[in-house]
Amino acid sequence: MSLENPRRLYPAFILLGAAVCILVAAAYYRDEFRQWKDIQRQFIREEMRRASTPQQRLLARNIPVQIRQVVLPELRRVDRCTTCHMAVEDPSYGGFPQPLAYHPLHDQHPFERFGCTVCHRGQGHATTTADAHGHVPYWDQPMLPLRYIQASCGQCHEAADNPAAPELARGEQVFESNGCRGCHKLGGVGGVIGPELDRVGGRRSADWLMAHFRSPASVTPDSAMPPQKFSQADLEAITLFMLSQTGASMTGFYTSMKVVPSAAQGRHLFQQKGCIGCHSLGGKGGSIGPALDDVGMRRAPEWIMRHFRDPQSVTPGSVMPKFGFNESEVLALTEFLLHLRDQNLALSLPSLMSPVERGKEIFRKFGCAGCHGQDGKGGVPNPNAKTGEQVPALLHVADGYTREELVKFITMGRHQVDALDAKRPAPPLYMPAWGAVIEPAEMADLASYIFSLKPKGDDLGF
Amino acid sequence: MKAWKWFEGSRVGRSVFRVGIPRSNLERAQAMVSSFLLHVQPAKVNRRTLRPATTLGLGLISLYLLGILTVTGILLMFYYVPATDRAYDAMKDLQYVVSAGLVIRNMHRWAAHLMVLFVMLHLCRVFYTGAYKRPREFNWLVGIALFLLTLGLSFTGYLLPWDQLAFWAITVGANIAAYAPVVGPELKFLILGGNSVGQEALIRFYTLHVIVLPALMAFMVSVHLWRVRKDGGLARPEEGADRLERIDVEHLPTNKSYGLMELTRSTSLQVGKNPEDEVFSWPHLVFREMLLLLAVIAVVLFLAVFWNAPLEEVANAIHPPNPAKAPWYFLGLQELVSYSAFWGGVVAPAVLVTALVMLPYLDRQAVGAGRWFARERRLANTVFTIFLIIAVVLTVIGSVFRGPNWGWVKPWAQPPAVTEGH
Numbered sequence: 001m002s003l004e005n006p007r008r009l010y011p012a013f014i015l016l017g018a019a020v021c022i023l024v025a026a027a028y029y030r031d032e033f034r035q036w037k038d039i040q041r042q043f044i045r046e047e048m049r050r051a052s053t054p055q056q057r058l059l060a061r062n063i064p065v066q067i068r069q070v071v072l073p074e075l076r077r078v079d080r081c082t083t084c085h086m087a088v089e090d091p092s093y094g095g096f097p098q099p100l101a102y103h104p105l106h107d108q109h110p111f112e113r114f115g116c117t118v119c120h121r122g123q124g125h126a127t128t129t130a131d132a133h134g135h136v137p138y139w140d141q142p143m144l145p146l147r148y149i150q151a152s153c154g155q156c157h158e159a160a161d162n163p164a165a166p167e168l169a170r171g172e173q174v175f176e177s178n179g180c181r182g183c184h185k186l187g188g189v190g191g192v193i194g195p196e197l198d199r200v201g202g203r204r205s206a207d208w209l210m211a212h213f214r215s216p217a218s219v220t221p222d223s224a225m226p227p228q229k230f231s232q233a234d235l236e237a238i239t240l241f242m243l244s245q246t247g248a249s250m251t252g253f254y255t256s257m258k259v260v261p262s263a264a265q266g267r268h269l270f271q272q273k274g275c276i277g278c279h280s281l282g283g284k285g286g287s288i289g290p291a292l293d294d295v296g297m298r299r300a301p302e303w304i305m306r307h308f309r310d311p312q313s314v315t316p317g318s319v320m321p322k323f324g325f326n327e328s329e330v331l332a333l334t335e336f337l338l339h340l341r342d343q344n345l346a347l348s349l350p351s352l353m354s355p356v357e358r359g360k361e362i363f364r365k366f367g368c369a370g371c372h373g374q375d376g377k378g379g380v381p382n383p384n385a386k387t388g389e390q391v392p393a394l395l396h397v398a399d400g401y402t403r404e405e406l407v408k409f410i411t412m413g414r415h416q417v418d419a420l421d422a423k424r425p426a427p428p429l430y431m432p433a434w435g436a437v438i439e440p441a442e443m444a445d446l447a448s449y450i451f452s453l454k455p456k457g458d459d460l461g462f
Numbered sequence: 463m464k465a466w467k468w469f470e471g472s473r474v475g476r477s478v479f480r481v482g483i484p485r486s487n488l489e490r491a492q493a494m495v496s497s498f499l500l501h502v503q504p505a506k507v508n509r510r511t512l513r514p515a516t517t518l519g520l521g522l523i524s525l526y527l528l529g530i531l532t533v534t535g536i537l538l539m540f541y542y543v544p545a546t547d548r549a550y551d552a553m554k555d556l557q558y559v560v561s562a563g564l565v566i567r568n569m570h571r572w573a574a575h576l577m578v579l580f581v582m583l584h585l586c587r588v589f590y591t592g593a594y595k596r597p598r599e600f601n602w603l604v605g606i607a608l609f610l611l612t613l614g615l616s617f618t619g620y621l622l623p624w625d626q627l628a629f630w631a632i633t634v635g636a637n638i639a640a641y642a643p644v645v646g647p648e649l650k651f652l653i654l655g656g657n658s659v660g661q662e663a664l665i666r667f668y669t670l671h672v673i674v675l676p677a678l679m680a681f682m683v684s685v686h687l688w689r690v691r692k693d694g695g696l697a698r699p700e701e702g703a704d705r706l707e708r709i710d711v712e713h714l715p716t717n718k719s720y721g722l723m724e725l726t727r728s729t730s731l732q733v734g735k736n737p738e739d740e741v742f743s744w745p746h747l748v749f750r751e752m753l754l755l756l757a758v759i760a761v762v763l764f765l766a767v768f769w770n771a772p773l774e775e776v777a778n779a780i781h782p783p784n785p786a787k788a789p790w791y792f793l794g795l796q797e798l799v800s801y802s803a804f805w806g807g808v809v810a811p812a813v814l815v816t817a818l819v820m821l822p823y824l825d826r827q828a829v830g831a832g833r834w835f836a837r838e839r840r841l842a843n844t845v846f847t848i849f850l851i852i853a854v855v856l857t858v859i860g861s862v863f864r865g866p867n868w869g870w871v872k873p874w875a876q877p878p879a880v881t882e883g884h
Contacts, residue, residue: 006745006746006749009749009750009753013752013756016753016756016760017756019756019760020756020759020760020763023760023763023764023767024763026767027562027565027763027766027767028562030564030565030767031561031562031564031565067559076547078551080558080559123554125551125554125555125557126554126558127559128558131558138625138626138773138775139775140775
């Protein structure tokens, strides 16, 4: 019987042996022939084409085909983007089609120090286009669309007064002036009706955020948030600002970026150290020292900095004490003085403002407008609320409350909002208790502001 | 060929290969005995052994998969770092920059799943052919131990990639262990080295996966194979029940100098039998085994080349996937646990393992050994099949019919639009 004849098995040996060989070859092919190698060869060809001398040609030919990577232990990142994007540092590739284009404006963020993904996101480990750009399953950090790239500046730098990131600054302004904080906490400050936003930028995509702002319920079915009526530019700006809130904690060298001296910090210091006691801004303040409105134009930055370090060294006989500022404080204060041309910055010093102005600032800071409307004019929907299915406007608060009652109301909040129809779901928006958040002095200013909202000559005559 | 013949005849060649390629029956027998790798098997085997239907080669396939797992596993160890902040990066490096890293990891993953599957199938085969009966009761026990070791190896390996899949599968698995009465919470603490999956669990699982369990496995496999020999090879039908056709073969020499090598304690071996029932292991058995090895390598390679091993996001203890599922071979258990933690998570597996261990001592009837679905074993086979079907159905339900919050989903229906993020 054939069972006895081992030769009968030979075809099976040949067949299976061939199958194993083919599969090994396939495995080798998959491993050996990779997209990035073709791209590197394309780069070498381009270099060869550009070479004009034999030496240059030799150099070009000897460019090795290999993985290139930036290892960033402090950021816990390995960025292999330069494996394909080989010309990022070569200006002669400006305007060259990707992946071999030059990356402009990297002087202050050298690739060997920052890598790529810390700003652009994507998957630094990966060496194929789809995986590296991150629009693949199980990678939740796809590349940030270029028009939102300024969001990444916000990871290290202050959003405000960053001249290189105007969209980010605008986004922050939209956030603050539209009262988002009334419901959402950011950086520990804000209301409790909506979720905290400290990490939202790492979890949500630009498209999601856009859709959410236009119609929150379309992406979060039971959202209490009213639809926002932003202009297209504002919508993109606040989306960008939200994307910047990744909650990423930078370490070591990168942390120092966070305290890049800014005019806003300078303003804070100026206020805190009581400079206004001697100097004046916009006609308000002390008269012992000179007015500072135009000091940024009169003096060179170096002069101002030396002055802060040691006033007598540049102005002999000056009575200004040596405050002992550290270097970053000196920079921040100088920055502030240089920015005084921007009148808003100077005039928004709280000590220079009237209680009503300060109250308006507090109204803005804690996002009251998010529910009560710009300038307390109301109009924000709160389905099934007894008050016309809207959050009440604040124009006539002065008629119904004494100052003490108002402060008490804001302090305690009101968690149960009367429903129009008991059968329908309860109104989603309510008044949180702000007592733990808004300080007593601020509360008094806020009350002054709200009382000031009553239209002139509109006395109802109670 | 000529060079080989010269080498074979040379002093060195003879010292290594002793017999060389056998040309006579004497040399065929000597080839088996003088080779370390081949001596595990007898010089001659019953013709039944060669027929694929006898065992389907399930045990040998499991052994080959274990071999593939050992080789690929050692290669992976060169790159893997069992630290929570580096393990996942190592996976990514394997995929993107290590030469052949991806295919080796894929082979390891698919071979591991296949091994669990084939060990289970092997267990079923042994049951349905009644091959656990006297004198093979103890080897059945060793087999159960190997089955549990296989599950243990697979389970400990599951955590190592340190992605969401790994993290939450192990969390679910450890929670099932915690349902055991009295010692449950302690047991979970012992497994994880803490109350939740973290660095301690990772290093524990790693050490178990690369040292402790493989060493146990190697020892138990040796015992398992040795016992197969000592118990007289494959279980064979009792006298008269052998329905194998007697076939005329070429005349065999009657001076069986190899006969001594076949002496064992067993009564079921070829002693006193017609030499026509036997063939030489070389080449008949060995060639078939080599063919099977090629086939196993081909299948594993095929899977590894065309399907990547899963790797999800890096493990995140704050964002559990919904539902978090255990590895597939525990999904039947998880499904049971969803009805009752105690009955499903403790009683069912305990009863199952106890029943498997007791089986050869409860079922003492000698008839029906060595035949598939023997009539005399109808009751045993029916009970086993019912349990098997229940296990398969539960596993299938747990795998594909369970969605968020362990609720029913229809796998063929369009999955609901998942809102992005967590």
